[in-house]
Amino acid sequence: MAALLDIRDVTVEYDGHRVLDGVSLAVRAGEILGVIGETGSGKTTLARAVAGLAPVRSGHIDFAGTELTALRGRALRAWRRTGALQYVFQDPLRALDPQHTVAAAVGEGLAVAGTFTAPEIAARVEGALARVGLDPDLAGRRPGEISGGQRQRVLLARALAVGPRLLLCDEPVSALDASNRNHVLRLLAGLRDTGVTVVVISHDLSSLAGIADRVAVLYGGRLVEHGPIGEVLTAPRHPYTALLAASSPSVRRVRPIPAASLRGPGDRAVLPGGCSYAGRCPFATGACDTAPALSTVDGDRAVACHRAAEWRGLVQVGS
Amino acid sequence: MRRLALAGLLLVAVLAVAGGLLAPHDPLHQDPDLALHAPTWAHPFGTDYLGRDVLSRLVAGTGATVVAAIESVGVGLLLGVAPGLASLWLGRGVEWVLLRAVDALMTLPFIVFAVAVTGILGNGLTQAMLAIGVLFAPLFFRVTRAAGLALTRAQYVEAAELFGASRARVLRTHVWGKVLPTVAVTAAQATGGALLAVSSLTFLGIGVQPPAPTWGGVLASDLGFLAQQPWAPIIPAALIALTVAALNTLADDRGALRAAR
Amino acid sequence: MLRVDDLRVTVGGDLEAVREVSLTLGPGEALGLVGESGSGKTLTCRAVLGVLPPGAAVAGGRVTLGEVELTSLDRKGWDRVRGGRIGAVFQDPASYLNPSLTVGRQLAEQLRLKRGLPRKATRAAAVDLLAAMGIRRPEAVHDQYPHELSGGMLQRALIAIAVAGEPELLVADEATTALDPAVQAEVLELLGDLRARRGLALLLVSHDLAVVAEVCDRVAVFYAGQIVEQGPTASVIANPRHPYTAALLRVASLGDWRRRELEVIPGRPPSVGASGPGCAFAERCAHAAEGCAAPVPLSIVDDRVVRCHRAGELALAGA
Secondary structure: OOEEEEEEEEEEEEOOEEEEEEEEEEEEOOOEEEEEOOOOOOHHHHHHHHHOOOOEEEEEEEEOOEEHHHOOHHHHHHHHHOOOEEEEOOOHHHHOOOOOOHHHHHHHHHHHHOOOOHHHHHHHHHHHHHHOOOOHHHHHOOHHHOOHHHHHHHHHHHHHOOOOOEEEEEOOOOOOOHHHHHHHHHHHHHHHHOOOEEEEEOOOHHHHHHHOOEEEEEEOOEEEEEEEHHHHHHOOOOHHHHHHHHHOOOOOOOOOOOHHHHOOOOOOOOOOOOOOOOOOOOOOOHHHHOOOOOEEEOOOEEEOOOOOOOHHHHOOOOO | OHHHHHHHHHHHHHHHHHHHHOOOOOOOOOOHHHOOOOOOOOOOOOEOOOOOEHHHHHHHHHHHHHHHHHHHHHHHHHHHHHHHHHHHHOHHHHHHHHHHHHHHHHOOOHHHHHHHHHHHHOOOHHHHHHHHHHHHHHHHHHHHHHHHHHHHOOHHHHHHHHOOOOHHHHHHHHHHHHHHHHHHHHHHHHHHHHHHHHHHHHHOOOOOOOOOOOHHHHHHHHHOOOOOOOOOOHHHHHHHHHHHHHHHHHHHHHHHHHHHO | OEEEEEEEEEEOOOEEEEEEEEEEEOOOOEEEEEOOOOOOHHHHHHHHHOOOOOOEEEEEEEEEEOOEEHHHOOHHHHHHHEOOOEEEEOOOHHHHOOOOOOHHHHHHHHHHHHHOOOHHHHHHHHHHHHHHOOOOOHHHHHOOOHHHOOHHHHHHHHHHHHHOOOOOEEEEEOOOOOOOHHHHHHHHHHHHHHHHHHOOEEEEEEOOHHHHHHHOOEEEEEEOOEEEEEEEHHHHHHOOOOHHHHHHHHHOOOOOOOOOOOOOOOOOOOOOOOOOOOOOOHHHOOOOOHHHHOOOOOEEEOOEEEOOOOOOOOOOOOO
16 A cells, blocks of 8 residues: 655654654555554654644655645645645644634635635535534534534544545544544544545554554654554554553453553663663663664564563563 | 613713704804803703803714714724734734834823824824824734734634635634624723823813814813802713713623623 | 432532432442443532532432431531541542642641641651652652642642541542553552552542443442442443443443444433433433333342343343
8 A cells, every 4th residue: 555644754843852753654545543652752743743733853744745844834825725634633622713613613624725615615514514423403503512522523524524635633532431432433434434544643542443454652752663453452562562552441351461560660761862661661671772773573563672572571470 | 880881872972973963052152141150941051151051062072072082992993903913923023023112102191192293293183083092002902912812822723724724814713703802892991091081182272173162172161260160160070981981881891791701 | 338328419409410329338349430421420429528519419318438427517527527538539630739839748738637747757658658659759759849740640649648648438530531541550550559458448430431340349330310230340341231331331442452343322311300200221222112211210130239120131241
């Protein structure tokens, strides 16, 4: 599969503080890519950098042949008006204008594009609402007058109305209960069947695994592992991925590796040029004072860990 | 309170529009026999030193006074709101220049500035009110800026920009509706202040040539004859005070409404 | 030890948001209250703490802790119970800490107030307590201000303050919901640890059945203001008796990483006070029959208390 979005060696700095450090990642056309990692891992920054909302210091972001980091001013606005790439914010209460109706919010992108008549916009808004399973009667309501699950779907409809090729969703379900969460994720899964490529940031690994094709794991601003989501979560190559998988709550309470055995002492200093995870890693050695490169394993997987081959043998079950 | 204020302002508005038609007597008609007369049925507010009917002069003077006040607020809105928004959306250079200009304007005292301007541009109410309007601009500038500042970082503004929306469009669809209530309240308050300023200026004889009637003018002429009629200045003074109070009541009320929401 | 009898909580005057809720919690036990937002689980927990939101009031029933009837306490009585016999932690720890005082000072205040420690002894006791919460550098954290700590650290500090008075009962209201998964797992482990070491009883409120399953030995499932099923967690999960519990299980995190069709619960819960005399879940229930319009008595099926007409006859799938 060809890459629709190709992120190459992207670094983002805020006030001299590096929040994304040389991340390279390709999103293939027609797939759902999950992005996981903790607060501060850089996952939101990565999505915002692609959307043009974060200051990219170096690197390239190529979307179907267009170099996004080079776009400025008029050219940037013109590109955005094509609607090809849509960023779905995390918190609909903040991302929706409280004074605008659902219809106005969903139709905003079309109105901005300026190539549609009012009836065309109305028809597309209705279509977008139907696509996310929202009652057309809600069109006249304002964000404060609908439920949290409905608001989240309004955000999705707003992005879908402009006919995007790629959707970047920043934690679209973290504020929702299990049923609403699954509802929204199912909508995203349904989009794949209509040819839309989706990048979804989530920390609910189990439901993410239900819909995603591949997953990228970020830690401390670096990409530490990526590959097919089922394989990565079942047999993690990076200790941090393993910790995330073992920490994910489950009604079944079955864990091949207990989370406690994957937590390090936390007293190791993190060196500027070293592995970003070394400070928390129970398997870190002297080699981890230099940053590990992302290396391909098993064809479709990649991991950045000096001890990827050995750590599993060192896990002390029962500690 | 709000109803009372609204009723009062409605009355002032009617007087301002109809003015001379409603006056029981010709405001310019002099009757030396009746000079400085106490209230009677024919002249409920008495007469002035030239024997002119005070009620008629106040009624006829409403138009000029109110129009002048609104004029100055209009100039203030024009010179304050647009630059206020521009300072937020046109980059740091524009912002710096505008902030310094506003700081400079704010140091000027109202009346002195108006006197100076009429001194240069000629003695007319329009010139005087233009001057007052310029001095209102910093108020509207600051208020608009304060209301809009949070919106520059609002996520829905960012979201609109991600659709490729122009600055003008963002201002029209997302910003204007949130800034407007604040601006409206400020305008009501400023109108009160402007009425006082008009009255002060006409009291000083600036802006309007006698014998044309204005509220401030009536007050000034009454004050000249305190010895004969100590009660007389109370009538125009009360009229000015009550109108200003009504405007402030309304402004506060709208403010409370907005806060509640 | 904690006993809730036929509790009723009204909101806005006469809308019954919690109806006929009865539960018990023994020393050292852990009970989980689970349900969607608006199901009454949080109001029940707030009634136990005596901190109902404005507009909500206990309209009937009794809450007793040991021999003390909490529902009839005055302010002074509550001050003795809260912090002394009951500790509480909530979703947003930052808002429960004073930003201008160090963590240590706020902890010391509790230690002096509730345990009567002399001023000189508090520092050592506070540092010990922070260390017992799994905080790695307790001396440093003791002298730090809330804004200098991460969400997970803050929640640990808040737990330390909650247990400083050596309470019998710890109430955790969505205490791990806002945390990253790896940190959530650590805090849940800490809660389990406190139970084991201090004999602390735990009342855990969560919308996530998987979180409850991780730490609680019993679970009460709330729907539309009532408890619809209550029993031992393991058996409820393996063999649910109420169709709503079964539905919650289908949407919960299973801890497996297969690609699958995500389940949703169709429809929406009734709004507060809007349910009639019959089963409140009937309209969303796949097993609803004609008899479900009649009032549902609580029935005891095996080790379970269930509020379902068909509890005895349905065979529902567990996880």
